Amino acid sequence: MKTTDSKNGLLKIENLQVEYITDDARVFAVNGLNLEIEKGETLGLVGETGAGKTTTALSVMRLLPPKVGRVIGGSILLDGIDIIHAGEADMRALRGSLVSMIFQDPMTSLNPVLTIGDQIAEVLIFHDRYNNRTDVNRRVDEILRLVGLSPERKNEYPHQFSGGMKQRVVIAIALACEPKLLLADEPTTALDVTIQAQVLEMMKELQEKLHTAVILITHDLGVVAQTCNRVAIMYAGEIIETGTVDRIFHAKRHHPYTEGLFGSIPDLTKKTRRLNPIDGLMPDPSNLPAGCKFHTRCPKCIDICRTIHPRSSVRDGHSIRCHLEGEGGVPVAGETAGGEQT
Amino acid sequence: MFKYIMKRLFLMIPVIVGISFILFLIMDLTPGDPARAILGDYATQEQIAALREEMGLNDNFFVRYFRYAVNAVQGDFGKSYRTSVPVVEEIYARFPATLQVAFQAIMLSILLGVPIGVVSAVRQYSAIDIVSIATALIFTSIPAFWFGLMLILLFSLKLGWLPAVGADSWKHFIMPSVTLAAAQLATTIRMTRSTMLEVIRQDYIRTAMAKGATRRCVIFKHALRNALLPVVTVLGIGFGNLLGGALIVESVFGISGLGTLMVNSVKSKDAPMLVASVMFAALVGSLVNLGVDVLYTYIDPRVKIQYLRRAKS
Numbered sequence: 001m002k003t004t005d006s007k008n009g010l011l012k013i014e015n016l017q018v019e020y021i022t023d024d025a026r027v028f029a030v031n032g033l034n035l036e037i038e039k040g041e042t043l044g045l046v047g048e049t050g051a052g053k054t055t056t057a058l059s060v061m062r063l064l065p066p067k068v069g070r071v072i073g074g075s076i077l078l079d080g081i082d083i084i085h086a087g088e089a090d091m092r093a094l095r096g097s098l099v100s101m102i103f104q105d106p107m108t109s110l111n112p113v114l115t116i117g118d119q120i121a122e123v124l125i126f127h128d129r130y131n132n133r134t135d136v137n138r139r140v141d142e143i144l145r146l147v148g149l150s151p152e153r154k155n156e157y158p159h160q161f162s163g164g165m166k167q168r169v170v171i172a173i174a175l176a177c178e179p180k181l182l183l184a185d186e187p188t189t190a191l192d193v194t195i196q197a198q199v200l201e202m203m204k205e206l207q208e209k210l211h212t213a214v215i216l217i218t219h220d221l222g223v224v225a226q227t228c229n230r231v232a233i234m235y236a237g238e239i240i241e242t243g244t245v246d247r248i249f250h251a252k253r254h255h256p257y258t259e260g261l262f263g264s265i266p267d268l269t270k271k272t273r274r275l276n277p278i279d280g281l282m283p284d285p286s287n288l289p290a291g292c293k294f295h296t297r298c299p300k301c302i303d304i305c306r307t308i309h310p311r312s313s314v315r316d317g318h319s320i321r322c323h324l325e326g327e328g329g330v331p332v333a334g335e336t337a338g339g340e341q342t
Numbered sequence: 343m344f345k346y347i348m349k350r351l352f353l354m355i356p357v358i359v360g361i362s363f364i365l366f367l368i369m370d371l372t373p374g375d376p377a378r379a380i381l382g383d384y385a386t387q388e389q390i391a392a393l394r395e396e397m398g399l400n401d402n403f404f405v406r407y408f409r410y411a412v413n414a415v416q417g418d419f420g421k422s423y424r425t426s427v428p429v430v431e432e433i434y435a436r437f438p439a440t441l442q443v444a445f446q447a448i449m450l451s452i453l454l455g456v457p458i459g460v461v462s463a464v465r466q467y468s469a470i471d472i473v474s475i476a477t478a479l480i481f482t483s484i485p486a487f488w489f490g491l492m493l494i495l496l497f498s499l500k501l502g503w504l505p506a507v508g509a510d511s512w513k514h515f516i517m518p519s520v521t522l523a524a525a526q527l528a529t530t531i532r533m534t535r536s537t538m539l540e541v542i543r544q545d546y547i548r549t550a551m552a553k554g555a556t557r558r559c560v561i562f563k564h565a566l567r568n569a570l571l572p573v574v575t576v577l578g579i580g581f582g583n584l585l586g587g588a589l590i591v592e593s594v595f596g597i598s599g600l601g602t603l604m605v606n607s608v609k610s611k612d613a614p615m616l617v618a619s620v621m622f623a624a625l626v627g628s629l630v631n632l633g634v635d636v637l638y639t640y641i642d643p644r645v646k647i648q649y650l651r652r653a654k655s
């Protein structure tokens with residue numbers, strides 16, 4: 001792992017803890033998550049449903065559902081800004097300009113009563129990118145072309161577009177102000193398979209053109225292999241393994257959960273590169289097990305796993321959070337065992 | 343759009359015809375002789391028989407209805423049995439007072455109800471929210487005549503601020519409008535609140551926030567316009583109810599409007615007056631509904647497409 005003061009560092013999340021308070025439970029959605037991303041880099045964030053991926057992204061945007069969701073610990077530094085303690089006005093200035101987020105479902109992400117042109121123009125106006133309406137309109141046309149839509153359609157409403165086209169509009173909105181970081185939460189899961197590839201291809205092109213760093217939340221390991229520089233694998237609110245794509249797909253040693261996901265041998269040539277289902281269910285985040293959170297499903301579980309929460313061991317930038325990795329690995333200094341609050 | 347509006351106007355014709363036919367039939371089936379009503383208790387049998395002949399009352403029901411319809415199409419809705427004044431004149435004289443009360447009531451419920459509903463939703467479960475829900479609940483449950491009487495007791499008899507009856511100045515219209523607005527206001531608050539609560543949870547609201555929109559922009563530009571559609575529907579229906587509710591309010595506050603006119607026509611079996619005034623009220627109601635539907639298309643582009651498609655088919 002890189003150090004904080006790396007020149008290229010863009011986002012650094014340390015020991016993030018997020019909970020949701022619902023009527024009947026406290027849900028520990030994120031439990032001591034550490035994540036770093038450099039400028040221009042693409043990080044794939046992979047994990048089962050309920051692992052806390054969306055919650056992590058929403059925390060960076062500081063858009064957790066008010067009153068229900070809150071950050072209870074840790075820090076988020078984005079381009080040197082302390083997200084957790086920033087004022088609301090400062091956050092508004094960041095959202096859409098320094099950091100953008102694409103939500104999972106394009107069908108419901110756009111406002112049905114505003115034209116798509118208006119919805120793109122709005123983000124430019126919020127961030128005072130242009131002084132007059134003509135320049136805004138010119139930029140709207142430009143960005144529409146960039147995402148492969150005809151500028152003539154800017155006066156149309158979302159219901160006049162297909163799912164894939166809507167997601168292009170959503171991407172246009174997210175990238176209109178050329179943010180340094182894009183949080184893409186399963187941007188293609190809701191789309192047809194054929195459209196998925198097109199949209200991903202377009203995102204990749206744009207990202208390279210604009211030098212945007214991307215956190216790509218996905219279930220698709222094939223997508224990760226094709227588009228990401230690094231991968232972080234998330235389980236029950238923490239990162240249990242992270243490393244370069246090359247490492248994750250080719251290293252011999254893995255976290256048992258990752259091995260499970262990959263179906264023991266990652267085979268990139270196989271057609272189905274979806275996550276492998278693993279026996280058992282993810283623990284209920286309102287009632288997490290002690291020790292390693294994966295021990296209830298882990299085929300390699302040993303005594304220590306049931307009681308002590310493992311630290312991450314790092315070898316050549318490949319970090320694994322597992323007791324079996326303890327010998328030979330270097331424990332990350334200063335890292336606390338998160339998620340053991342009750 | 344023009345085509346759509348014309349089509350809707352055209353469709354009102356059968357509605358009006360149907361209403362007039364049914365009313366005509368009901369008036370015909372109820373006991374009592376219009377000729378006797380007109381001539382009074384001291385008329386002789388011969389006088390009554392002569393008048394019946396003159397008015398064509400001895401003809402078959404369908405003949406009479408047809409004659410009425412032909413005259414009506416030419417703008418002649420007959421004369422009141424009671425006062426011999428042409429009914430159209432009477433309706434025109436009475437309608438403004440009713441319209442004023444209904445219009446003020448609807449404005450009151452929009453101007454108060456929508457903002458209160460929005461604040462209530464945005465600050466769900468706050469003191470403001472609880473107070474406004476409670477108020478809405480009370481206003482829904484109080485009968486209009488009782489509420490009107492209480493207002494009179496307080497503001498006219500006790501405080502002496504407002505005149506109790508009549509329709510001579512703007513002051514006379516305050517209490518009737520408030521009385522009529524109460525129930526509508528409650529509905530508007532509840533409707534605005536619940537649709538706002540629903541809309542606020544939508545993904546596109548989160549998208550707007552992710553773009554860096556201010557709270558105000560999110561609420562008024564992104565949320566309210568989406569929440570307004572059901573509210574407008576309720577207001578459209580409400581306006582019809584208000585015209586009906588005017589009847590009670592007019593009686594309580596002694597305003598001679600369309601409502602009291604209808605009641606009196608029923609009491610005195612004044613068929614031409616009743617048929618024409620109900621037809622008129624139905625016409626106004628249909629026009630308001632059409633207005634609401636047209637308003638939809640400005641609020642929600644999806645509706646416009648639907649209408650245009652339907653109008654074509």
Ligand SMILES: Nc1ncnc2c1ncn2[C@@H]1O[C@H](COP(=O)(O)OP(=O)(O)O)[C@@H](O)[C@H]1O
Nearest residue numbers: 020022027029049050051052053054055065285
């Ligand atoms: N608004 C919410 N209220 C309560 N619990 C929530 C809410 N949103 C998410 N959660 C819970 O938090 C956990 C993590 O959810 P999420 O971040 O959406 O996971 P992912 O995106 O990886 O599928 C899940 O157990 C989910 O049920």
Ligand SMILES: [Mg+2]
Nearest residue numbers: 053054055185
């Ligand atoms: Mg998710």
